[in-house]
Amino acid sequence: MSAKIIDGKKVAKLTRKEVRQDVDDWMDDGHRAPFLQVVLVGTNPASDVYVGAKTRACKDVGIETDTMRLPDTISAKELKATIQELNEDDTVDGILVQLPLPNHLSAHDVIESIDYRKDVDGFHPMNVGRLTVGQPSFRSCTPAGIIELFKHYSIPTKGKHAVVVGASNIVGRPISILLNKESGEYGKATTTVCHKYTKDLTQHTISADILVVAAGQPNLIKPEMVKEGVVVIDVGINRVADETKDKGYTLMGDCHFESVKEKASWITPVPGGVGPMTVAMLMKNTLLAAKNSIYPQ
Incomplete structure (x- = not known):
């Protein structure tokens, strides 16, 4: 017996095609393109690769994106202040802080500082808690x-x-x-x-x-x-x-x-x-955030 292969690349491609159509329909209704803000702290080759894959996927499905690169010396206070500005920016639909963070920063604290309505990674305690009790949420x-x-x-x-x-x-x-x-x-x-x-x-x-x-x-x-x-x-x-x-x-x-x-x-x-499916689902979450279909503003 030899296993059948679960082809994540193929399914991700189909998922992204569906997201692309949904984004086009959303914009045809007079809305702006969804916008994902990526925050990258420090220099990590693996993180650069992951962020590159995510930004290419955004382009593929019609989601606008920007990567904010911050020094690895940034303090927790400064990083949270930056995130708060993004929380208050109505043109930003989704916020993604790329992990891992430098050792002096607490991932838990940083994730919790993100507005859960923009937490397209699905890591915020509000989203995790709602997932646990079966309520609508951004899923990891x-x-x-x-x-x-x-x-x-x-x-x-x-x-x-x-x-x-x-x-x-x-x-x-x-x-x-x-x-x-x-x-x-x-x-x-x-x-x-x-x-x-x-x-x-x-x-x-x-x-x-x-x-x-x-x-x-x-x-x-x-x-x-x-x-x-x-x-x-x-x-x-x-x-x-x-x-x-x-x-x-x-x-x-x-x-x-x-x-x-x-x-x-x-x-x-x-x-x-x-x-590949992880990236595809990030695209779906970002579109959901733009639609405010889980957490209306």
Whole structure:
């Protein structure tokens, strides 16, 4: 048995095409283009790559964007003051502060300073809290993208045992909530969340019908840790040194792809799986922010 590939690039392209049409319709009704303000603090090569992908996606779907580059020496007070100006700017629909931040800045404090109605990343406590109780909110982009992949490939989760490896506030916890609370066939799963303190990880992963891995540890999940027919969603993007590559590294997921795919029924590749969907869902959230369809002003 060899798994079918869940092609995130293909689904993201379709999603962005839908967003492009929605943006065109929005503007045909006399509205201005949605506007996303990106805030990038300091210099981080990986962050530059991610921001570049997001701004290219904005251009592709007709969303206007700007990247504000701030020095890594900026104080928390100064950064929050800058964000407050963006909160009060009616021409800014969405605010995205690229993570990670320099060590002297608290990501939690910075995220909380963003107006939750402009929090298109879906990280603000207001959005996370509303997600938890099943109310309309901006959904964290990666978990929302995973649900879209299930829907596109008609992979039901209802009644399944979903195991999430990784308990971050950005991926692990929100995807466990969505898998449990989403209506219809693409929710209503029984969820188990594992983390670095979980004893005997295999005991949990081997029972999973659906396995979402977001631990940030290359090749953590090996074939003996999963059962036949499991659906594997690999969120990990790890840079592993590789002198044979021009860039000096290769991208690798949290699962040993070549061996795990021989037991799985479906699996996401790395790269080309979940990553493109994260960006696509950011585009959807930015359009929603422009429409104020979740939180009317």
